[in-house]
Amino acid sequence: MLKFRGSQHFRHRLVCATLSRKPIRIEGIRERDQNPGLRDYEACLLRLIEKVTDGCVIEINETGTSLRYKPGLVTGGAVLTHDCGKSRSIGYFLEPLVCLALFGKKPLSISLHGITNDAVDPGVDVWQQVTLPLIRQLAGLEKDGLQMKVYKRGAPPGGGGEVQLTVPIARSLPPISLTEEGMVKTVRGVAYALRVAPAAANRMVDGSRGVLNELLADVRVFTDHRSGTEAGASPGYGLTLVAQTTTGRLLSAQAVAPPSAKGQQGQKDVGVPEDIGRKTAHALFEEIARGGICDSAHQGLVLLFCALGPEELNEVRLGPLTPHAVRTLRHVKAFFGVTFSVKPQAASNTIFLSCIGAGVKNMSKKVS
Amino acid sequence: ASALFSRRGADLQSYIYATSALADAAKKNGQRKGVESESEEEGGDLFRLRRNDESAGDGAAPDLDADDALDASALPLAELDLDRWAEDGAAEQLRNRFVTGDWAEGEARD
Secondary structure (H helix, E strand, O other): OEEEEOOOOHHHHHHHHHHHOOOEEEEOOOOOOOOOOOOHHHHHHHHHHHHHEEOOEEEEOOOOOOEEEEOOEEOOEEEEEEEOOOOOOHHHHHHHHHHHHOOOOOOEEEEEEEOOOOOOOOOHHHHHHHHHHHHHHHHOOOOOOOEEEEEEOOOOOOOOEEEEEEEOOOOEOOOOEEOOOOOEEEEEEEEEEEOOOOHHHHHHHHHHHHHHOOOOOOEEEEEEEEOHHHHOOOOEEEEEEEEEEOOOOEEEEEEEOOOOOOHHHHHHOOOOHHHHHHHHHHHHHHHHHHOEOOOHHHHHHHHHHHHHOOOOEEEEEEOOEOHHHHHHHHHHHHHHOOOOEEEEEOOOOEEEEEEEOOOOEOOOOOOO | OOOOEOOOHHHHHHHHHHOOOOHHHHHHHOOOOOOOOOHHHOOOOOOOOOOHHHOOOOOOOOOOOOOOOOOOOOOOHHHOOOHHHHOOOHHHHHHHHEOOOOHHHHHOOO
16 A cells, blocks of 8 residues: 555556556645645546446545545446546546556547646647657557547637547557657647637737747648537637657647636737737747757656556656656656666756666456 | 756756655655644644645745645646747747757757
């Protein structure tokens, strides 16, 4: 039984517990908060894990400040649906879900409902263009296995989006060696506008182009304007930009217009679409300046896959570590006993991290 | 605490692994923030109002080592220094990271 305190790194704790088959106890979850205990999105994540696993035991005390989790086996399965609620976006749930489903008994096919794009978690555009290709590479999957389709978008606070996710199963992970950053050769992006004028998307594109074209001509941003039921319940717009390098690495940045309280009227306060475009382009510059083979949002995921990888040398190169990545390093040490060797390179301000993986295998997949 | 720390050099590894994720180890080390001594309550009122801003509220900067830190993989845009890219000529610093720049300079990093 591994014991933890607080609500930090909740998703990785559940994923690591399930994959290492170690029961955990988390105490003191927001016990000093005015609103103590688990949040509704965390309870929602636990329900989702119950859906895709078999035999797990979850016990929560009355106040919700203490949780005991005894992992079961990941089953996967088809024709599942899950309502992700309106507190966190679907991106919050995707990360633990995909990590677990890869080690399932059957391929997973699930329909997720909720918010598709918000300012806190990676949106569905980041997932489609960066995260899924990255996981395909890290897990050595075929192109058609791991897929996500966005049927409806949903902006906060109303949500109303719908995505369909299919995850194949992996037997074990291949060794990882990603150390070459390459140079940025193209920038692609998606600008979405929901329940607002279609011009908002074009104006965001113009704003980002004004910044990016100074360095690169090959910038193509697609616009995705939706209305009716496909646009979800709330108005909103945002932009995702993805830089691809000569070595095939992908760096993403996203910015979302904050939800306006009174519909159209509040929008003047939150900045015009051009500002969102420029902000996203500046965020992309920041990600490129930080360096490494992935952007800041994917550091934790890459490190987790290194730790789960085979008992060989797994090596990656990252930019300055985010708090989330540092917590990931501490947790994989606690669960799998995997300690990374950290070698900063002063000249480029990047960090080489290498480890001997834990060799986690999918026990339920039959040898064909 | 700064969210971006790469320039620490050799002590980065010890910084990462000095704090354990496990609750037991943290108690032993006594390093974990948020685990404060309860002795001050003696003699005072039975209930004390906890100051709101101690937890990671809206205004306060999120604490990296807080037990209840927000579980999000992405850095909030507000934590990044984006304004520096708005200055004239700032983008030129990145010239050699793009294919439009000097390839020899760019490949020297690898």
